[in-house]
Amino acid sequence: MKISKLKIKGYKSFGFTEVSLSLENKLTAFIGLNSAGKTTALEALKKLFGASLADRELTRQDFHIGKNENPETINERNLSIEVRIDFSEEEQDAVPHFFSEMVVDDEGKDPYLRIRLEASWNKSTLSPLGEIEVKTYFINVAEGEEDTDENKKIFPNHYRNLIQVLYVPAIRRPGEQLKYASGSILYRVLRKIKWDDEFKEEFDTKIAEVNDQFKRLPIFNTVQTSITNFWQKFHKDERYKDSSLEFGGSDFDSILKKLEISFSPTGTHKAFGVDDLGEGYRSLFYLTLVCSLLDIEEKLIENDDEEVIGQTSPLLTILAIEEPENHIAPQLLGRVTTILKTIAEKENSQVVMSSHTPSIVKRVEPESILHFRITQEYYTEVNKILLPKKTEEAYKYIKEAVQNYPEVYFARLVVIGEGDSEEVIFNRLMNVMDVDFDDNIITFAPLGHRFVNHIWKLLSTLNIPYITLLDLDTERDGGGWGRIKYALKQLLEIGINRDGLLSTTTGVLSDEVLNEMHTWELKGSINNLHAWINRLKEFDVFYSSPLDLDFLMLTHYPDFYKSAIPKGGGPQIPDKEENYEGFIKKLNTAIQATLKSENATAETYSEEEKELMIWYNYHFLGRGKPTTHIQTLASMPDKEIKNNIPPVFSEIFEKISIILKNSEV
Template identity: 70%
Template sequence: MKISTIKIKGYKSFGPEPVVIPLQDKLAGFIGLNSAGKTSALEALRKLFGSSTMEREIYQSDFHIGKDEKPEDIVQRELSIETRIDFPSDDEDSIPHFFSDMVVDDEGESPYLRLRIEASWQKSELTPQGDIEVKTYFIKAAEGETEDTDSKKVFPNHLRSLIQILYVPAIRRPAEQLKYASGTILYRVLKKIKWNNEFKNDFDEKISEINEAFKGLAEFSIIQSSITTFWQKFHKDKRYKETSLGFEGSDFDAILKKMEISFNPTGTHKPFSVEELGEGYRSLFYLTLVCSLLDIEEKLSEDEDEDTIGITRPLLTILAIEEPENHIAPQLLGRVIKILKTIAEKENSQVLISSHTPAIIKRLDPKDILHFRITDDYETEVNPILLPEKTSEAYKYVKEAVHNYPEIYFARLVVIGEGDSEEVIFNRMMGVMDVDFDDNIISFAPLGHRFVNHIWKLLETLHIPYVTLLDLDIEREGGGWGRVKYALQQLIQIGVNKKKLLGIEGGILSDSELDKMHTWTLTNDDSIKNLNEWVNFLKRYNIFYSNPLDLDFLMLMHYPEFYKEAIPENGGPRIPDRSKKPKEFAEKVSSAKQATLKSEKASGETYSDDEIELMIWYHYHFLGRGKPATHIQVLSSMSDDEINGNLPLVFTEIFERISSILKKENGDEEN
C-alpha cells in the first residue's frame, strides 16, 4: 500500500482551496525555496498519522491566515488534511485490513482508501486559543462524488498504529531517539524483543550476584549504613524505614532506559558517545536508526503469521525526512539517496524528503519531484515537473537537462542561453551591469537549443519567469528566418495566443506562410529590415537574439582588438598580407567565411566586408580553440569601463528586462 495523493486545505500556508500533492512513486521529493510549504506538507502527515497525541495535536497557529487578513478579526476557521491510499492490485494474497472502508471510482477499477482529518477553530471569549474540534474520518465516497453525512465514518483510534510516520527533522538529535521512551525509535525497536520468563529469571539472578558482590565491599557497606542512618533521622514513617542501594532486576524499563550506544575505535583510546560525533555523523546516524528500525521490523516479522501484520508492525511506515543534505558532505549524498530508494522499495515503507539543494534533486527522477512555491497571495502552490511524453525524442533530452541543471527549480528567474559561451559571458556581465545572479536567485541554463519549448513549458508550469538568448545564425543552415520561425512555433506550443503572435499588417500570418518562413530570402535591405522587425517583436516574449550570427561573433564584433590580442606567443591565425598577396588573402577570407557560416555555398552577402574579415578570427578562436577559455581570457583582461564602452545592445536590453521582472516579482511594480 502507498499514499498516492495528499490533499491539504486551510493548513498553515495552504489556502482555503484544496492543494493536491500527487505522489507518483514510493519515493518523492518536495522542493522549492525556503518557506514555500515543504515542511508544512510533511507536518500535515504527522497530524494524520503521528504515533503520539502531541504529534497529532491541532493548534490555533495551524489554521491558515490570508495575506490581507488581520488575526484579531477572524472568528472561525476550518482545515482538512486528506490522503488517498492505493493498494496493489497484482497480488492476489493481499487482503487489506481496511477492505470494508474502501471505495472505487468505477466497476472493475482498483479500490482505494480515503482518510481525512477535519478541524475547526472558533474564537472564544473564555480561552485565548479558542475552541478547536478535531475529527478523523474514513471518506466512503469516491473522489469526485458528492459527499453527505453518510459519506463519513469516524476513524477508530485502535487503527492508528497501522499507518505510522517517522519524521526526521532538519535539526538531527539522534541521542533523543536512543532513549527508551514512548515514541522514540529505540522504544519501537526494543518492543520487538520477546522477554520470556527464562531470560527474566536469568537476568534477576545475575543482578542479584552483582548486588551481593557490591555488598561484600567494606566501603559499600559504609555508604549503605550512612544513608539509612540519616534517612531515619529525617522522618519516623515506618513504611520507608529501610533503604537498599543496588540494581533492581525486575524493572526492565528502568534498565533499558540506561542503554547507550558508543563508537570505536576512535583513536583516543576511549569510545565516543552520540553527542561527541560531529554534526554530519550525527545526521547520518539518525538516518541509520530509522533504516535499522524498518529493517528489524521486516526481519523479525518474516516468520510471523500474516494475520499479525498490522499488530506486530505497521502496514505502512512513512519516512518523512526534512533536508537530508544537512551537515552531510556532498560526496555522501548519493549514498544517502541510494539507501532511501532501497527503503522506499520495501512493501511496508514510503519515503518523502524535502530539500532545497540541487545536490539532492539531481539524484531524483523528475517525475517524483513536486515543486512548492508561494503565490502572490502568500499561499502554497504545488506543481509536478512537466516532462514531454516518454515516447518522444524530447523526453530524454529534457529529463537529462533538468538533471544537469536542477538549479532552475529554485530560481526566481532563469536566463536560458545556447551554450557555455553564454554562461561565461553572463557571469562577467553581472559585474558590469551590477546585477548579482546569486543575490537575486537567478540561474543560468544553457538549454536554448533543441526542444527549448519544453523548457519554457516546464518553467511556465512552475511559474518561474525566464529570459532566453538565442543565436540568429544568419546564412547558416536553418538560420535567420528559420530561427524566427522556430521561436514562433515554440511559443505556439506553450499556448501563446496565435492571433496575437502572428499578427501582421493586413491580417494574420497563415499556417502555410509560417511553415514556409524558413525559405524567405534575405537578399535586400527590406528583407533584412523585416527580419529585424520580427526579432524586435519577439523581445516582448523575453526572447532575444545574438544578431547577426551568435554570441561569440557578437563579442568579436564589439571588442575585436581585445580578441586579437588574446593569442599565445607566436600564435594567432596566419593572415596573408592583403596588398602583397591579395589572392592568398582572399582565399583565407573565403575559407574562414565558409567555416564560420558552416557552408561551402555561403555567400556572406548579408555581412559587411569588415565582418567577413573578422571571420578569420572567429575561425581561429571559436572553431580551433575552446570558446569558454577564449572568453574567460579576454573578459578577464578588460575593465568594466572597457566593456561598457562598446557593450552589445542585447545585454542592455536583457538586463533591463531582468530588472523589470524582478521588480514585478517583488511587487515593486504594477502587474
Template identity: 45%
Template sequence: MKLTKLILNNYRSFGPNDTIINISDLTAFIGHNSSGKTAVLSALQKLFGDSKIISSDFYIPLDKKSDESVDNHFYIEAYFEFFDDDGEVAEEDDYGIAHYFENFIVEHPGGNPYIVIRLDASFKKGSSPEGIIDYKYHYVVNKGEDGLKPISAHDRDKIKVIYIPAVRNPSEQLKNATGTILWRILKQINWKQLDKEKINEKIEELDKEVAKQSGVAIVKKIVSSQWKNYHNDSRYNEANIKFGSSDLDVILKKLEVEFSPSHTEKAFKVDDLGDGLKSLFYLTLIDSLLELENEAIKEIKIQVNVDERVLNIDPPALTLILVEEPENHVSPHLLGKVIKNLKNIRSRNNSQVLITSHSPSIIKRIDPKEVRHLRIDNGKTIIKEIVLPEKQDEAYKYVKEAIKAYPELYFSSLVVLGEGDSEEILIPRFLRLYIDDLDTLGISVVPLGGRHVNHFWKLLNQLDIPFITLLDLDKEREGGGWGRIKYSIKQLIENGTDKNEVLLLADNSILEDSRLEEMHTWEDYKYINGWRRRLEVYNVYFSSPLDIDFLMIRKFLDYYLMTLEKNEGPLIKINEHDKQKRIHELTDEEKQTIAYQERIEGDVKRALKEKGGEGHTYSKEQKESMIWYSYFFLTRGKPVTHLQALNYITDENLKVNVPKVFTRIAEKVKLLL
C-alpha cells in the first residue's frame, strides 16, 4: 500500500484550483522559503495525524485580509494504490488490501484498484478569532456529491504519520522518542503472563536485598516515624522503601538506551551524544519501529496464534515519515548516511518518506524524478515535477547526472548555462565586475559541456527559472558557425518562441523553412553577427569567433604568458641548423619564415579540429593566436590555466579589456533579476 497522489484545494498557499502532487516512495520538496513545502507535509498531518485545523489553514487571496473572510472551505484528497504497475501485488500489500478492499475504486476493466481518503473543512466567521471550523473525513467511492462515504476512526488510524520538524531540539525530541517511540517499540512485545510474574519476583528479591542494608533500615524507620506525625490514616501507616514499581508499563518507560564500548569504562547514554548523532539516532528509532511493525504484519499474515506471537500489536498498514530539512544538525559527511537510511525506510512496503530541503548536498543524492519544485506565483504555490528526456534517449543519463551534479539550479533566481569548466570559472569573475554578490542574488553558473542544452532549456522553462545561455560559436569547426545559429533557433522555436518573430528578416519577410534547414551549409559569414545579436534578445549569447578560451587569449595573452616558467612555451625551428626558439621570443623577421607560417597552419588545424575548415574566415592576428590557444588549452588543463592567469589580472585590467559579450550578459542579468 502506497500513497501515490495528493490533491490540495484552497489549503494554505494552495489556491482554489486543484493542485495535484504525484508522490513516490521517497519524495523531496524543494523551493525557496515560504513556497509551500511545509504546507504539503502539514496536509498529511491534518488527514492522518492529530494536527488541529485552524483558520490559517484556509487559503486567503492576496487582495483580501484574513479578517475579511466570512466563510471558506478546503479539501485534501489522498490516493493510495496496492499493486505495482505490472499488476503484481507486493509481498506485504495484502495486509492493506484486507483493510480497505471494500472501498476500492476501479476506473476501467483491468485497471488497478485504489482508494481515496478525503478531508473537507469549512470555516465561518464567529465570535472567536478562530471562527467556527467544521471538518469531516470520507472515502471517495465515486465522482459526484453523493460519492462520499464516512470513514471510521479505525480505518483512518491504519495510516500513521511521524513528523520531524525543521526547527527541532534533538535532546527534547529524543526524550520524547525514548518515552514514546521506544516505549511503543517495547510495548509491541507480547509480554506473556509468566514473564510478567518472573519480572515481579525478581523485583521483590531486589527490594528485599535493599531492605537488608542497615543504612536503608535506619532511613525507613526515620521516614515512617516522621510520616506518622503528619497523619493518622491507617491505610497509609507504613512507609516502605522499594526499588521500583511492579507495573510493567512503568518499568518499560524507565528503560533507556546505552552505547558501548566507549573510550572510558562508562557507557554513553543518549544525552551524551552530540546533536547530529541524536538526530541520526532518532531516525534509527523510527526505522526500528517500522521494521518491528513489518515483522508483526508477517506474523498476522501467517496466522500465528495470538498467545504465541513474539509481537502482539495491530500495526498500521502504512506509515508516512515526514522529515523537514534532514540536513539540520548533521555534518556534511554524514548526509549520505541520512539519505541512505531514509531510502532504506522507503524501501519497505509499510512506509514512505517525504522530505523538504534547502541543501544541494541532500538534493544531489535524490533521483530528479522524485523531486518536486515549489514556487510562489501571485500568492499561490505552483508545484512542478522534473521532466527528463525519454529514458532510452542518450540525453537522459547526461541530463539526470548534470542535474544531480548542480542541484543549486533548483534554488536559483537566475541560471547562466555555459559550455564547460572554463565558463564555470570565468563567467562569475566577469559578472562580479558589475554585480556585487552573486550568491545573495541566487545566480548559479552551470556548465553543461555544450551537450543537450535544449533539455535544460525545457527544464528551466518548466520551473519558471530565468536563464541565460553562453555557447561557443565554433566558427569553421564541424557543426559550428551557422550550424550553432541554426541549432539555437530551432530549439527556441521548440521551446515556445514565436517562429515568425525569431525568423523575421530586415525586409520584414520571414525566413523560409527550407532556408532554415540548409542554414548550416551557408559559407558566407557576412550576416552571422546580425543573427548572433538577434539571438541575444532571447538570452542566447555566443563566445565568438571560436570559444571562451580563444576570447581570453585574444584579450589577455600577456597575463597567460606570465604563467610560463623559464623553459616553457611552444618551440619553432628557425634555421637549417635545427636551432629552436620559443614563439614569444621571435623577432618580426623570424615571424616571416616558412617554418613560422607552417606552425600557424598546423595550430589552426588543431584549433578547428579534424573536420574543421582552413581558417579562411579568421584574420592574420587571430590565426597567430591559435598557436597559443593550442599550447595553453589543447595540451594543458583549461581550468588550471585560467586560474593561474586570473591571479595576475586585477579587476581594473579585467574591466578595461572585458569581452563585450560579458558586458551584455551582465546587463541582461540585471534586467532579468
C-alpha cells in the first residue's frame, strides 16, 4: 500500500481551493521556507490516520482564515483532507481488507482507495470555541467524478489499526517514546508481544519475593514503622491509615511502565540515560526507535506467528518526520537520509518528511520533492520539481545541477550565472551596494551554460524570480551573435511571446532568419548587437560585455588587477617603445589565447582592451579565476568599487530591488 496523493482544502494555511500533493515515490520530501505549510501537510496525515483521539482532534484554529477576514464575523467553516491509496502487485495481501471500497478510473485500470476526512465548524452561543463535527469516509467513486452523500461510506474505527501515521515532531523527546504509555513507540512495540500467562504469574511471584526480602531487613522495619506512625498522626481517615513502602510496581504491567534504556561506556563510571544524551544523539535515538518499530512489525508480518504476536500490525505505517536534520551534525545527514530511504523501501512503510536545509534536499531525488511556498494571500501553494523528460539530453544535466545547488529551492530570488567567478564577484558587490544575499535570501547558481531554459522553467513553476547573467564572448567561437541567438531561442522555449521578443523595425524575425543569426558579421553591426542586448534586458537576461565577467572586471579596475601579483610575478611584457616587435608578438599571442583562436584579431575591441588581454591571459587563463578575484576585491576599498562599478551590475541591482519589493509577503 502507498498513499499516492494527498488533497487538502481549508486546513490551516491551505485555502478554499483544494491543493493536491502527488506522493509518487515512497519517500517524499516537502521543502520550502519557514511557515510555508510543510508541517501543516504532515499534520494533515496525522489528523486522518493518527493512532489516538488526541492525534486526530481538530480545533477552531485548524480551519483556514483568509488574509483580510475578521475571525469574529465568521459563522462557519469547512475543511477536507483526502488520500488516494494505491496497491502494488507485491502488496496484494492488503487488498481483501478494502476490496469492497475500491474504485477504478476505467476498465483495465488498477483499483485504488479514496479516504476523506470532512469537518465543519459552526459558531455557537453555547461554546465560545464553536461546535466541530468530524467524519471520515470511503469515497466510492473514481477521482474526477461527482461525489454525493450516496457515494460516501463511513470509515470504520477498526480500520484505523490498518493504516497509521507515526509523526516525528521537530522537537524530539525520545524519553516520552520509551514509556509504556498509549501512543508511545515502546508501547506499540511491546504490544506486539503475546505475553504468556504463566510467564506473567512467575514474574509477579519473583517481584513479590524481592519485596519480601527487602521488608525483612531490620532497618527497613524502622523506616516503615516511622513513616506509618507519622502518617496516622497527620490524619484520621480510616481509608488510608496504612502505608507500605515497596518497589514501585509489584506486577508485570507496572514494571513495563518503568523500563528504561542506558548507554555505555560513557567515559564516566556510570551509564547514561536517554535524557543524559546531547540533543543530536537524542534526535538520532528517536529515529532509532522508529526504525526498530517498523523493522519489528515487518518481521512479525512475515512470520505471522500467532503464538508470539499479541496485536495485529498496520498494513501501512506512514512515517511523517519533521526536519530530520535537527540537532544532527552535517556529516551524519547522509547516513540519516540513507536510513530513511531504507525505511521507505519496506513493504509496510512510507516516508514523508519536511526539510528546509540543502544538506538533506541534495540527497533526495528531485522527482521526490514537493516545493511549498506561501503566497501574498497567505495560503500554501505546492509544486512539483519540473525536470526535462528522461529521454532528453538535458535531463541528466538539470538533475545534477539542482542536486548540486539545492539552495535555489529556498531562494526569494536566484541569480543565474555561468561560473564560479560570478558568485565571488556578486557577493562582494552586493555588500558594496547594501544588498545582502543572506538577508534577502538571494541565491547564486552557476547554471547558465547549457539548457538554461529548463532552469527557467523550473524556477517559474516554483514561482521563484530569477535574473540571468551570461557571457557575450564577442569574437570567440559561437560568441557575439551566437550568444544572442542562444538566449532568444531559450526564451522562446519557455513560451515568451515571439512578437514582443523578436520584433524589429522591419517586422518580426522569422525562424529562418533567427537560425542564421550566429552567422551575422560583427564588424559594422555592433550597434545592432547592443540593441538586442538591451532587448534581452527586458526579459531579465544580461550580458557581461564584450567578453565575459572576468574581462569586464579587468577593464573597470585595471590598476587593482595589475597589482594583484606575487612579488616578482606578473606577465613579462616587452616595452612598446624599446621592443615594439616583441610587444606586438606578446599582444597577438594574448589575443589569440583570450579569444581562443589562432586567427583572432580582436577587431571589435579597442586598443586598450587588446592590451588588457595580456593581463587576462595571465590572471584568468594561467591562474585560478576565483582566487584572483578574491585577492583583488579584498584589496579594493568600497568607494573605489562603487565609483567604477560596471553599468550592467547597476542595472542588475536595480532589477533585484524591484523584484524583491514586488515579492514581499
